Amino acid sequence: MNSGIAVLLLVIGGLSLLLAIAVAMVAMRNERIQRQRAEAALRTQLACENALLTLAQTTLPAITTAVRRHEAPAIAVDVPAELADSPFAQALQWIATGHAEDMRVAIDDTRAMVERYAEQRRINDITAAQERTRDELATSSRTATSAAVRSFGTSVVSLGTDLGQVVSTALREHRDDAIYETLTRIDHTVQQMIRQAQSYVIVSGGLPGRRWPQQSLTDVVGGATGRVREFLRVRSGQSDRIVISRAVEPLVHTMATLLDNALRYSPPSSFVEVGFQEGHHGVTVIIDDAGMRMSPEQLEDARQVLTGERPVDIHDLGPAPKVGFPGIAALARRYGFSVHVDGPNIFGGMRAMVYVPSVLLADATAPRVAEPELAAPAHIPVPVVEIETRGADVHEITDGGLPKRRRRPVAPESAGVTTEPGQARPDLAAAWRSGSRSGRAAAAELSTEGTADEHTGSR
The missing domain is CATH 3.30.565.10 (Histidine kinase-like ATPase, C-terminal domain)
Structure with a gap:
């Protein structure tokens, strides 16, 4: 094999080594990015789970209690900083606000229904008393x-x-x-x-x-x-x-x-x-x-x-x-x-x-x-x-x-x-x-x- 072929093979080998080193470096960088993204997603998931637990265990019961007491409920949702201004945080806020409104409507409807029932019962009692009185008077x-x-x-x-x-x-x-x-x-x-x-x-x-x-x-x-x-x-x-x-x-x-x-x-x-x-x-x-x-x-x-x-x-x-x-x-x-x-x-x-x-x-x-x-x-x-x-x-x-x-x-x-x-x-x-x-x-x-x-x- 002459010297020219040897030099060519040496050049090709060097280039292949450099390419392999570059590919390995890119792969390592991508792996690091993916790992960072996974860790961020995991943190976000944990934050969402904590925010949901807080909403379910604290925020919504507090709203319910306040509405039942005829008080103005605190409908602001407590979310981690990483979730601030996120769609998820907005969704949680909508849930809290809707729950408060639904509770107010339900309580108002229930109160109105109870009042109507009480009024109807009062009317029925009065009517029954009048009927009894009329019957007694008629019998007498x-x-x-x-x-x-x-x-x-x-x-x-x-x-x-x-x-x-x-x-x-x-x-x-x-x-x-x-x-x-x-x-x-x-x-x-x-x-x-x-x-x-x-x-x-x-x-x-x-x-x-x-x-x-x-x-x-x-x-x-x-x-x-x-x-x-x-x-x-x-x-x-x-x-x-x-x-x-x-x-x-x-x-x-x-x-x-x-x-x-x-x-x-x-x-x-x-x-x-x-x-x-x-x-x-x-x-x-x-x-x-x-x-x-x-x-x-x-x-x-x-x-x-x-x-x-x-x-x-x-x-x-x-x-x-x-x-x-x-x-x-x-x-x-x-x-x-x-x-x-x-x-x-x-x-x-x-x-x-x-x-x-x-x-x-x-x-x-x-x-x-x-x-x-x-x-x-x-x-x-x-x-x-x-x-x-x-x-x-x-x-x-x-x-x-x-x-x-x-x-x-x-x-x-x-x-x-x-x-x-x-x-x-x-x-x-x-x-x-x-x-x-x-x-x-x-x-x-x-x-x-x-x-x-x-x-x-x-x-």
Whole structure:
């Protein structure tokens, strides 16, 4: 190898060595820079972690406490110097500021919600107190009104009894037919007045009166007939089924009310028919008229009242109360019978049905013995005018004081027997006076003992 090649190789080797030394020096410098950067990043990371811990453990709780105390919170975030003015420091400041604002909003909303809740609760408490007061006043008013109406009704019954006793005395003293007829009409009017007053007593929570001795259904209908104005238009069938003592007066009052309705809303020339349908579980008294029919709305209203689906008391009846159906419903609920109205019937009018279950009926073969501790029934006037020439209904008085009907053949026209309206019948005078005396005694006891019966009477 010549000297030139050797020199060239020496130069190349020197240059390669210098290049390797330069590369090594650059690598060492880069390594030192990277190490410095890593150490700086580590310090920054540690500073960020410390700043976050300070924010979470110190700054945010301090803000929360200050806001809860309604104080101005310190929202400046304490960060290391190396993080000053850094985006991270700005982010921490935003977090602190947002937290303070959110806390203020939350506390304000909570306070407003609590205030609204407290106000609503206060309003509810006031409303509830007002409702309780209104209910108490309404209950007190209802109780007082019912008691007043019941007392007034009892007073009317008492006054009617007094008047009836005067009429009874006059009937014993005067035998003249004209005077007798006038007195009986007065007495009949008094009985209607007493029946109406009893309706108010019943609707106001009272009882219809004392018990009667047990009576047949025929006598019960007869007693009811004696309490209505146009009693001569009532034509009744016969039933020997016996009603127990405590149910007699409620059924008499109920049927009298139904008969009164039937007579009032039917033509004066028509009759009201009363029949009896025997059933396995009791007897149904059927009252048919040929008068005005109730509308479907009225029928539904009557059904709801009579079945007790819509309870009615004296306060629900308005300034011109109709106490008929409400009084019947009260008696039906108390004594266990039922009443139904429907129409049209075979006469084109209305039909009322009173179902008397077997529990209110006694054995027909059992003797009818009056209970010694109970008064006789309230007086029922005996009709003194007959209008059927085919065979008049002659009224007698039962042991309990109720009218009793039997068929009597009409005398031939040549015999000169007349049935002129308004003419008194001597053959009824004795029965009339007997019924009057027993009825007055019962009504007098009712006026003095009716209040006690409201507490001691059955059902």
